[in-house]
Structures are given as structure tokens and as C-alpha cells.
Amino acid sequence: MAQDISVDGGRLLSRLDRFAAIGATPRGGVNRQALTSGDREARALLASLGRERGFALRQDAAANLFLRREGANASLPPLLLGSHLDTQPTGGRFDGALGILAGLEVLETLEDAGVSTPRAVELVAWTNEEGSRFAPGAMGSRAFADETLPESWLEARAPDGARLGDELAQTLRALPDVPLAPLGARVASYLELHIEQGPILEREGLPIGVVSGIQGTRWLEVTLEGASAHAGTTPLAFRRDPMMAATAALAALQADVMPRDSDARLTVGRIKAEPGSINAIPERVRFTLDLRHPSQERLDEMDALVRTVCEREAERARCGLHVRLLNDMAPSAFPEAMLALAEAACTKAGLANRRIVSGAFHDALFLARKAPALMLFTPCRDGISHNEAEHVEPRFCVSGATALLETTLAVLCSLEG
Amino acid sequence: MAQDISVDGGRLLSRLDRFAAIGATPRGGVNRQALTSGDREARALLASLGRERGFALRQDAAANLFLRREGANASLPPLLLGSHLDTQPTGGRFDGALGILAGLEVLETLEDAGVSTPRAVELVAWTNEEGSRFAPGAMGSRAFADETLPESWLEARAPDGARLGDELAQTLRALPDVPLAPLGARVASYLELHIEQGPILEREGLPIGVVSGIQGTRWLEVTLEGASAHAGTTPLAFRRDPMMAATAALAALQADVMPRDSDARLTVGRIKAEPGSINAIPERVRFTLDLRHPSQERLDEMDALVRTVCEREAERARCGLHVRLLNDMAPSAFPEAMLALAEAACTKAGLANRRIVSGAFHDALFLARKAPALMLFTPCRDGISHNEAEHVEPRFCVSGATALLETTLAVLCSLEG
Structure with missing residues (x-):
């Protein structure tokens, strides 16, 4: 050669x-x-x-x-x-x-x-x-x-x-x-x-x-299931609003994970509310989380934290929760x-x-x-x-x-x- | 008759x-x-x-x-x-x-x-x-x-x-x-x-x-404009993430408006992140707010609060903000x-x-x-x-x-x- x-x-x-x-x-x-x-x-x-x-x-x-x-x-x-x-x-x-x-x-x-x-x-x-x-x-x-x-x-x-x-x-x-x-x-x-x-x-x-x-990278898809209801007539106590759970969980995670660990990455790239009507409490909100960390141990901890926070907020809003692992790269x-x-x-x-x-x-x-x-x-x-x-x-x-x-x-x- | x-x-x-x-x-x-x-x-x-x-x-x-x-x-x-x-x-x-x-x-x-x-x-x-x-x-x-x-x-x-x-x-x-x-x-x-x-x-x-x-009913459409970037390689200090602004603003509003006033209604029925890729920080997040109150004065106050909170969170995330009034019924x-x-x-x-x-x-x-x-x-x-x-x-x-x-x-x- x-x-x-x-x-x-x-x-x-x-x-x-x-x-x-x-x-x-x-x-x-x-x-x-x-x-x-x-x-x-x-x-x-x-x-x-x-x-x-x-x-x-x-x-x-x-x-x-x-x-x-x-x-x-x-x-x-x-x-x-x-x-x-x-x-x-x-x-x-x-x-x-x-x-x-x-x-x-x-x-x-x-x-x-x-x-x-x-x-x-x-x-x-x-x-x-x-x-x-x-x-x-x-x-x-x-x-x-x-x-x-x-x-x-x-x-x-x-x-x-x-x-x-x-x-x-x-x-x-x-x-x-x-x-x-x-x-x-x-x-x-x-x-x-x-x-x-x-x-x-x-x-x-x-x-x-x-x-x-x-x-390492881990992709999670979080689905929160509530009850669709009329935006005008449904008092807070009657709501099972998956958007309330989603925004509370995400705000808590955003305020915690990256500010506390400069090697951590947490990104929400996709979110959808169904049925997607302006004047109806959504029945379902689904979003993705892209988690990354050079350390496998920390990645596992981030994954666990996401689940804990989503569970807490789902329970508070009386919503169902389903977390699906879409991708896991060590x-x-x-x-x-x-x-x-x-x-x-x-x-x-x-x-x-x-x-x-x-x-x-x-x-x-x-x-x-x-x-x-x-x-x-x-x-x-x-x-x-x-x-x-x-x-x-x-x-x-x-x-x-x-x-x-x-x-x-x-x-x-x-x-x- | x-x-x-x-x-x-x-x-x-x-x-x-x-x-x-x-x-x-x-x-x-x-x-x-x-x-x-x-x-x-x-x-x-x-x-x-x-x-x-x-x-x-x-x-x-x-x-x-x-x-x-x-x-x-x-x-x-x-x-x-x-x-x-x-x-x-x-x-x-x-x-x-x-x-x-x-x-x-x-x-x-x-x-x-x-x-x-x-x-x-x-x-x-x-x-x-x-x-x-x-x-x-x-x-x-x-x-x-x-x-x-x-x-x-x-x-x-x-x-x-x-x-x-x-x-x-x-x-x-x-x-x-x-x-x-x-x-x-x-x-x-x-x-x-x-x-x-x-x-x-x-x-x-x-x-x-x-x-x-x-x-009364008021519908607002809020658009937050940030910068799309790679979910894995972009440190927090480099992010202009409209999803961070959106979730922080919505979580703050959800925790404040309805719990404080039982006649108030605040509902987010629609939300979208663009481009909507799991592993990219969104460039733009858009959501709707359905606000209701029997009092015109309180409805005006809720509208003002939404704008103030969104402005605060947009500024914190270095994002642009645009609020559009879609519907206004006294x-x-x-x-x-x-x-x-x-x-x-x-x-x-x-x-x-x-x-x-x-x-x-x-x-x-x-x-x-x-x-x-x-x-x-x-x-x-x-x-x-x-x-x-x-x-x-x-x-x-x-x-x-x-x-x-x-x-x-x-x-x-x-x-x-």
C-alpha cells in the first residue's frame, strides 16, 4: 500500500x-x-x-x-x-x-x-x-x-x-x-x-x-390517562386531567435533573394531548423523554426518578400511568x-x-x-x-x-x- | 292555543x-x-x-x-x-x-x-x-x-x-x-x-x-420559540428549550389559578412540539388555554396572569413568546x-x-x-x-x-x- x-x-x-x-x-x-x-x-x-x-x-x-x-x-x-x-x-x-x-x-x-x-x-x-x-x-x-x-x-x-x-x-x-x-x-x-x-x-x-x-441513552414514552370532560363546567375536584399531571411531572424533572448534574441530559421532544380539543380536558397525554448520561448507574437513577415523579403526579391527578421503554443504549x-x-x-x-x-x-x-x-x-x-x-x-x-x-x-x- | x-x-x-x-x-x-x-x-x-x-x-x-x-x-x-x-x-x-x-x-x-x-x-x-x-x-x-x-x-x-x-x-x-x-x-x-x-x-x-x-370564556394560543438542538450533546447552559418554558409556565398556572379560586377554570386541551423528534430539543411549543370565569374582572386577571407567567418562563429559557387571542366571550x-x-x-x-x-x-x-x-x-x-x-x-x-x-x-x- x-x-x-x-x-x-x-x-x-x-x-x-x-x-x-x-x-x-x-x-x-x-x-x-x-x-x-x-x-x-x-x-x-x-x-x-x-x-x-x-x-x-x-x-x-x-x-x-x-x-x-x-x-x-x-x-x-x-x-x-x-x-x-x-x-x-x-x-x-x-x-x-x-x-x-x-x-x-x-x-x-x-x-x-x-x-x-x-x-x-x-x-x-x-x-x-x-x-x-x-x-x-x-x-x-x-x-x-x-x-x-x-x-x-x-x-x-x-x-x-x-x-x-x-x-x-x-x-x-x-x-x-x-x-x-x-x-x-x-x-x-x-x-x-x-x-x-x-x-x-x-x-x-x-x-x-x-x-x-x-x-448511554434511554428513551421513555410516558402515557397519562385521565378523563376527558368539559373545560368550562368541570370543577377542579372533579377533574382527572392528564395534562396537569404531565406538566407538573415535567416541570419537576426539568428543574431537578440537569441543574443538579452537568453530565445529565433530559429532553422532551414530543408531546400530544388527545383528543386535542381546546375546550375539553384531555383524556390522554403522551410524551417522550430522552435521557442520557456517560454513567450507567446515573442513567438508571434518572430513569427511576422519571418513574417516581410521574407516578406521584399521576396519583395526585387521579390518572393512570404507563411508561414504555422505546430505546436503551448502554x-x-x-x-x-x-x-x-x-x-x-x-x-x-x-x-x-x-x-x-x-x-x-x-x-x-x-x-x-x-x-x-x-x-x-x-x-x-x-x-x-x-x-x-x-x-x-x-x-x-x-x-x-x-x-x-x-x-x-x-x-x-x-x-x- | x-x-x-x-x-x-x-x-x-x-x-x-x-x-x-x-x-x-x-x-x-x-x-x-x-x-x-x-x-x-x-x-x-x-x-x-x-x-x-x-x-x-x-x-x-x-x-x-x-x-x-x-x-x-x-x-x-x-x-x-x-x-x-x-x-x-x-x-x-x-x-x-x-x-x-x-x-x-x-x-x-x-x-x-x-x-x-x-x-x-x-x-x-x-x-x-x-x-x-x-x-x-x-x-x-x-x-x-x-x-x-x-x-x-x-x-x-x-x-x-x-x-x-x-x-x-x-x-x-x-x-x-x-x-x-x-x-x-x-x-x-x-x-x-x-x-x-x-x-x-x-x-x-x-x-x-x-x-x-x-x-365568560377566553381562548389563548401560546407559542414559545426556542432553538432546536441535539438532545444528547447540548448542555443545559446552551439550551433554549421551549418545552422547559411551557411545562414550567403551565405547572405554575395549574398550581395557582384553580386551587385559589373555585369559580375559575383553566384547561390545556392542545399542545404540540415541533419538529416533534424524540432526540431533538423542540424549536417551538404551542399550546392552548381555555380560561373561564363568571366575573369579567377575574377573567381579565387570569388572562394577565397567563401572560405574566409565560413571559417569565420564556425569558428564563431564552425563548420567544407569542400569545394570540382565539376567542373572547364575555x-x-x-x-x-x-x-x-x-x-x-x-x-x-x-x-x-x-x-x-x-x-x-x-x-x-x-x-x-x-x-x-x-x-x-x-x-x-x-x-x-x-x-x-x-x-x-x-x-x-x-x-x-x-x-x-x-x-x-x-x-x-x-x-x-
């Missing part, structure tokens, strides 16, 4: 623009939620770019899409690069797409230079990382790691009423020339470049973060050997770096169950993500792709060592 | 069943929201029942539907009976429908007995009393009283996206044989029977409430002379009664601007309304219709006196 090769920054940046146009929003962001027509269009573009370079294509039952640049020994498990093409409903241009296009840039740079790698290098676009349209998130990478797609996921419904199983089938049919492969396969190692989605690298002026681990750490490899490769390429804990979960969390995995972060402006204003400086996109290329080469070497 | 006539209870009860079948829900309630196909079907049934008895039909630009039983002098303004056929999304069988069908029963009883009244007696089904699909409520009676249909109402959108102007036009076209009359007309007097929607008459074992007045009282007439008529018919303040607004509130108006209440089980479990005992339906007939006759007499 030659090591004196470098990525084509102009190509990478123009590809980022091209993908950002798919699902572009008027405010400069992207709405390309999982398994929508926009997501299918982005997959089709990635497939056609891969096909143009002669990379072998395949997809699996979770609609994960693979591009394979063959290596000297086709029977060795590949080094896998990946990220995701789906976005939040009001998402940005870089969350996911940067990792995919930097990975494609690595494959193309190897191809341009005619480098023969000892084993295949593959790029994968994981399905539904965001989880904003269908829970749980990181669905594709999780299914790949577990080598199964749970039946219960297929029945998941989007807020727009669409059924996951139907959307998956339609997405697969949208690429009729791409063969279907079994879910899961041996992987030698997994690398993912992603934007930090937080303020640390930018604040410290560093182009690269070497991700040491990912904080905190994790990447292997020290991988961290050291990446640090050395980046430093050798002149890219200043530091170790960093990821506040978001990522597909790499699940790939780490199958193979030594690693993530690299680029800075993003003001730490803003999951927002149309999300921005990564062009030079940081290019340095991110460079770090991914150098780490790819280093990992390929170490695998043969 | 003969006064020894009585309503046909069996006919009334079977009609209640027949209308309850239109939009019937699996749990025994009715979903027949304003200007939906179910509402049109109920209007068509009422029109056909009126046509069978030879009553003259007409509708107006607000889709109010009138049935007229002619009197001796066709040039005198009619005595008008009315209520509404639309329901809440998970509404009951009696709210509105009982008043319409008791009014029809009065017209038919007069017809059965061949009673000649000095002036016409009319029945009207007002459009969109509930206001749950399109704000404001009591739209038809308000347009009739004001003799205009504001342009802005026509642009109102239902949660399902339908435009009011389109739905109105389609509803009018659904009764092509019913002529269109101008909005508003002279009315000699207005009477409405309705279910109490509260617990008082049932608790006191009284079949009839003579409504002395209606508490408290009102019915004329003493009408109350006395109704009390005497009910008592003479052996129907024990008491005066009562209405917690709900009603179409009668707007008709009171045009003519001496009056409402009668029947008890309902456990005070439950705006709920599929809403129930009125058959004997109270019949006694309500009897009270409406007796009051009709008494008012007709007094108008000629």
Missing part, C-alpha cells in the same frame, strides 16, 4: 452540496427522514456514484446500503467505513452525510491512486440512524450487529401513519439492481467520521476528536488499541486532536459489538446540530476525510500485522 | 338513538365534528324529518339550518328554538343533539295537536358550536347575531388541514333543495335546552335548571322576565327546578344580543360531558322536552300579551 496519497477536497465539498440538495429546506437545512422519498433519492445517488467507480453494491433486509472496493484477498472480512444518510425533520447538511461522503472519498482516493489493499474496504449507509420518524434510532446498524430485524420494528408507525415494514420494502424496491445480501457479515474493523454535535472541539480549535466512548468505550492507532495516524498527518466522549449515540456503538470500532469527530459551528443552522467549515470537512483516510490505512496495516 | 298537549317521549328517545348513530364511536360516544361528512348527514336527516312534517326549510351562509312551523301571522318574527348537531371529537350523544331533538319534538307536538300559534315557531341547528375543529366556537349563532361571517373565519384551518370556507360551501351544497336565506333575521325570542355538562342538578336531584347566565345574564316565565312554566308542569350559572358557553349567549333569550338545563350523569361516556337519563330527556314545550307556550303567550 502507498501512503503518500491524499483526498480530493473539492470533490468531497461538491458532493456534500449535491447531497444537501436532496430534501433541502428553505432555511438551509435538510429534511431527509429515514425511508422517505428523499432518503431513497440519496441512496440512489450514492449507489450510482459507487457504480460509476466499479464498486460492488449490495443491500440487506434493513435497507443498509454497501459499496465494496475489493481487496487482494476477497475472503478476508472487510474494513468497514460508514455513517447514515437520514436526517432529523429539521436537520443539517453534515450529520451523517459527512461520514458517508468522507468514506466514499476514502474509497475513491484508493481507487484514484490504484492502491491495492490487502482486504476489501467497504462503505455502508446505515438505515434510520436518527430514529425521529421510526423508533428506535440506529436501526440499521443494530439489525446488522444483531443479524436480525425484530418483527416488532416492522410494525412501528411514523407520526405520518406510515408503517416501517412497508417503507422498508418500498426503499429496497427503489434500487432493483442492487442485490439483497443476508443481514450481518464478518467485519474486520469499523470506522466512522461524524460531526461532534457539541461545542468542545470548536472551542479548543482542534480539527479532530478521537472518540473514546459514547454516553454507555460504551472504544478499544484503547484503536484510539492509539487513530491518534498516531492523525498526529502523523499533522491533525491536532484530543479524546472526547460522544454526547450522541451513533451506529458505531452497535458495530462495536461485532468488531474493533472507532469514531472520529470534526468540529461544528457553535456545537449546533439537529438544526437547519448546523454548519461545518469546509476545511474541517476535508481534514476529517484526511483523518479517516489516514486511520483507514493505519488500521489496514495493523490488521495485517 | 291549547295548553293540554304533551311531548311524545318515545319518539324523542328513538330520534336521539337515530342521531347518535351518525358518527357513533366504538365506546358509545359520537364523533360528528362541525362540517364533516357526519355533520352533513345529521343535517340531512333533520331536514328530511322537517320536510316530512311540512315545515319550511332554509339555510344561511353559515350553514345554520332552519325548520319553520308557520304561525297565524307570518309577518311576525318567530319564536326560535335551537341548539347544535356538531360534537367534540370524542363527544357524547346529548350535547347539542338533545336541544335540537327536543325542539323538533316541540314543533311536532304542536303539529300533532293542530295547535295554531300566533307566530311561527322555528327550530335552528347552529353550525360549529363546539369550535373543536375550527375556532371560534358558536360560529353559526355568532354569525347570525352579527349578521356577518368574517372573512378571517373562512380561512381557518382544521387540524386535518381542511379550510373552513371550503367545508362550509360543501355543507351547503349537500342540501341542494334547501334554499339559502340571508344571514340573520328578526327573532321574537330564543329558547335552548341543553345538558348541564356539570354535576349540580344531578347532585340535587332536580330535572330542570333555569340558566341565569353564562360564564360573561352574560339572561333577562329576569324570561327566567321568571320559565320557572313558572316548569313549576306548573310539575318540574322541580333551580337557577344555575352555565359553565359552558352556548349559542344562546349570542342570540341574547338579538332577542330575549333563555336556556334550560337537564342533568347529566356525573356531570360528564365532552366525553364518550356522557349520559342523560331517558326521563330527564323527556322532562327537558316537556319544559321546553311549556316554556315555548308561555313565551308565545307573553309575546302576544
Whole structure:
């Protein structure tokens, strides 16, 4: 393998623009939620770019899409690069797409230079990382790691009423020339470049973060059941108002959890009152909680606190309570050997770096169950993500792709060592 | 006029069943929201029942539907009976429908007995009393009283996206044989029977409430604007979370307004977070407040308190705030002379009664601007309304219709006196 090769920054940046146009929003962001027509269009573009370079294509039952640049020994498990093409409903241009296009840039740079790698290098676009349209998130990478797609996921419904199983089938049919492969396969190692989605690298002026681990995430759906009644005629003593219970519980949790523990995250992203009539006490209020913490023990405590507070307020309002666990991802750490490899490769390429804990979960969390995995972060402006204003400086996109290329080469070497 | 006539209870009860079948829900309630196909079907049934008895039909630009039983002098303004056929999304069988069908029963009883009244007696089904699909409520009676249909109402959108102007036009076209009359007309007097929607008459074992007045109602829509950001990576100090502001404000208001003043009502029936992603801090949270009080002064104070508390919490969460007034109905009282007439008529018919303040607004509130108006209440089980479990005992339906007939006759007499 030659090591004196470098990525084509102009190509990478123009590809980022091209993908950002798919699902572009008027405010400069992207709405390309999982398994929508926009997501299918982005997959089709990635497939056609891969096909143009002669990379072998395949997809699996979770609609994960693979591009394979063959290596000297086709029977060795590949080094896998990946990220995701789906976005939040009001998402940005870089969350996911940067990792995919930097990975494609690595494959193309190897191809341009005619480098023969000892084993295949593959790029994968994981399905539904965001989880904003269908829970749980990181669905594709999780299914790949577990080598199964749970039946219960297929029945998941989007807020727009669409059924996951139907959307998956339609997405697969949208690429009729791409063969279907079994879910899961041996992987030698997994690398993912992603934007930090937080303020640390930018604040410290560093182009690269070497991700040491990912904080744990738990999603709960809380349903409070009361009794619908007339807003004007029902005195307080006769009310069983689930909205009173919901707002009291949430106000108490918001005032307690994050102010008391700066590592804790508690977010209510979705709430609905039924039947949703202005002049009727709701019968039912349902909301989600996104809980995160680097410590498993604290995450368990936060979960328990949510249940205790909701029980207390449900009882006070004489409402029923049901708490459903939608998603549970334990905190994790990447292997020290991988961290050291990446640090050395980046430093050798002149890219200043530091170790960093990821506040978001990522597909790499699940790939780490199958193979030594690693993530690299680029800075993003003001730490803003999951927002149309999300921005990564062009030079940081290019340095991110460079770090991914150098780490790819280093990992390929170490695998043969 | 003969006064020894009585309503046909069996006919009334079977009609209640027949209308309850239109939009019937699996749990025994009715979903027949304003200007939906179910509402049109109920209007068509009422029109056909009126046509069978030879009553003259007409509708107006607000889709109010009138049935007229002619009197001796066709040039005198009619005595008008009315209520509404639309329901809440998970509404009951009696709210509105009982008043319409008791009014029809009065017209038919007069017809059965061949009673000649000095002036016409009319029945009207007002459009969109509930206001749950399109704000404001009591739209038809308000347009009739004001003799205009504001342009802005026509642009109102239902949660399902339908435009009011389109739905109105389609509803009018659904009764092509019913002529269109101008909005508003002279009315000699207005009477409405309705279910109490509260617990008082049932608790006191009284079949009839003579409504002395209606508490004031104000609907506010509060919008909090923050910044969408990643749930996992955004520390508390970086958050501008409108959900934090919304829940803090609502919890504070819920804990203060009703516990401190037993006449006050504060209800949050609708709330939405956008974009509505589990793992993103919402950009925007919007909710409605339904405020009620018999005193105008206290209603103003409640309105001011809502704004103050929302401003405080918006500022604390660094969010923008916009409060929109959706509906404003001042408290009102019915004329003493009408109350006395109704009390005497009910008592003479052996129907024990008491005066009562209405917690709900009603179409009668707007008709009171045009003519001496009056409402009668029947008890309902456990005070439950705006709920599929809403129930009125058959004997109270019949006694309500009897009270409406007796009051009709008494008012007709007094108008000629």
C-alpha cells in the first residue's frame, strides 16, 4: 500500500452540496427522514456514484446500503467505513452525510491512486440512524450487529401513519439492481467520521476528536390517562386531567435533573394531548423523554426518578400511568488499541486532536459489538446540530476525510500485522 | 292555543338513538365534528324529518339550518328554538343533539295537536358550536347575531388541514333543495335546552335548571420559540428549550389559578412540539388555554396572569413568546322576565327546578344580543360531558322536552300579551 496519497477536497465539498440538495429546506437545512422519498433519492445517488467507480453494491433486509472496493484477498472480512444518510425533520447538511461522503472519498482516493489493499474496504449507509420518524434510532446498524430485524420494528408507525415494514420494502424496491445480501457479515474493523454535535472541539480549535466512548441513552414514552370532560363546567375536584399531571411531572424533572448534574441530559421532544380539543380536558397525554448520561448507574437513577415523579403526579391527578421503554443504549468505550492507532495516524498527518466522549449515540456503538470500532469527530459551528443552522467549515470537512483516510490505512496495516 | 298537549317521549328517545348513530364511536360516544361528512348527514336527516312534517326549510351562509312551523301571522318574527348537531371529537350523544331533538319534538307536538300559534315557531341547528375543529366556537349563532361571517373565519384551518370556507360551501351544497336565506333575521325570542355538562342538578336531584347566565370564556394560543438542538450533546447552559418554558409556565398556572379560586377554570386541551423528534430539543411549543370565569374582572386577571407567567418562563429559557387571542366571550345574564316565565312554566308542569350559572358557553349567549333569550338545563350523569361516556337519563330527556314545550307556550303567550 502507498501512503503518500491524499483526498480530493473539492470533490468531497461538491458532493456534500449535491447531497444537501436532496430534501433541502428553505432555511438551509435538510429534511431527509429515514425511508422517505428523499432518503431513497440519496441512496440512489450514492449507489450510482459507487457504480460509476466499479464498486460492488449490495443491500440487506434493513435497507443498509454497501459499496465494496475489493481487496487482494476477497475472503478476508472487510474494513468497514460508514455513517447514515437520514436526517432529523429539521436537520443539517453534515450529520451523517459527512461520514458517508468522507468514506466514499476514502474509497475513491484508493481507487484514484490504484492502491491495492490487502482486504476489501467497504462503505455502508446505515438505515434510520436518527430514529425521529421510526423508533428506535440506529436501526440499521443494530439489525446488522444483531443479524436480525425484530418483527416488532416492522410494525412501528411514523407520526405520518406510515408503517416501517412497508417503507422498508418500498426503499429496497427503489434500487432493483442492487442485490439483497443476508443481514450481518464478518467485519474486520469499523470506522466512522461524524460531526461532534457539541461545542468542545470548536472551542479548543482542534480539527479532530478521537472518540473514546459514547454516553448511554434511554428513551421513555410516558402515557397519562385521565378523563376527558368539559373545560368550562368541570370543577377542579372533579377533574382527572392528564395534562396537569404531565406538566407538573415535567416541570419537576426539568428543574431537578440537569441543574443538579452537568453530565445529565433530559429532553422532551414530543408531546400530544388527545383528543386535542381546546375546550375539553384531555383524556390522554403522551410524551417522550430522552435521557442520557456517560454513567450507567446515573442513567438508571434518572430513569427511576422519571418513574417516581410521574407516578406521584399521576396519583395526585387521579390518572393512570404507563411508561414504555422505546430505546436503551448502554454507555460504551472504544478499544484503547484503536484510539492509539487513530491518534498516531492523525498526529502523523499533522491533525491536532484530543479524546472526547460522544454526547450522541451513533451506529458505531452497535458495530462495536461485532468488531474493533472507532469514531472520529470534526468540529461544528457553535456545537449546533439537529438544526437547519448546523454548519461545518469546509476545511474541517476535508481534514476529517484526511483523518479517516489516514486511520483507514493505519488500521489496514495493523490488521495485517 | 291549547295548553293540554304533551311531548311524545318515545319518539324523542328513538330520534336521539337515530342521531347518535351518525358518527357513533366504538365506546358509545359520537364523533360528528362541525362540517364533516357526519355533520352533513345529521343535517340531512333533520331536514328530511322537517320536510316530512311540512315545515319550511332554509339555510344561511353559515350553514345554520332552519325548520319553520308557520304561525297565524307570518309577518311576525318567530319564536326560535335551537341548539347544535356538531360534537367534540370524542363527544357524547346529548350535547347539542338533545336541544335540537327536543325542539323538533316541540314543533311536532304542536303539529300533532293542530295547535295554531300566533307566530311561527322555528327550530335552528347552529353550525360549529363546539369550535373543536375550527375556532371560534358558536360560529353559526355568532354569525347570525352579527349578521356577518368574517372573512378571517373562512380561512381557518382544521387540524386535518381542511379550510373552513371550503367545508362550509360543501355543507351547503349537500342540501341542494334547501334554499339559502340571508344571514340573520328578526327573532321574537330564543329558547335552548341543553345538558348541564356539570354535576349540580344531578347532585340535587332536580330535572330542570333555569340558566341565569353564562360564564365568560377566553381562548389563548401560546407559542414559545426556542432553538432546536441535539438532545444528547447540548448542555443545559446552551439550551433554549421551549418545552422547559411551557411545562414550567403551565405547572405554575395549574398550581395557582384553580386551587385559589373555585369559580375559575383553566384547561390545556392542545399542545404540540415541533419538529416533534424524540432526540431533538423542540424549536417551538404551542399550546392552548381555555380560561373561564363568571366575573369579567377575574377573567381579565387570569388572562394577565397567563401572560405574566409565560413571559417569565420564556425569558428564563431564552425563548420567544407569542400569545394570540382565539376567542373572547364575555360573561352574560339572561333577562329576569324570561327566567321568571320559565320557572313558572316548569313549576306548573310539575318540574322541580333551580337557577344555575352555565359553565359552558352556548349559542344562546349570542342570540341574547338579538332577542330575549333563555336556556334550560337537564342533568347529566356525573356531570360528564365532552366525553364518550356522557349520559342523560331517558326521563330527564323527556322532562327537558316537556319544559321546553311549556316554556315555548308561555313565551308565545307573553309575546302576544
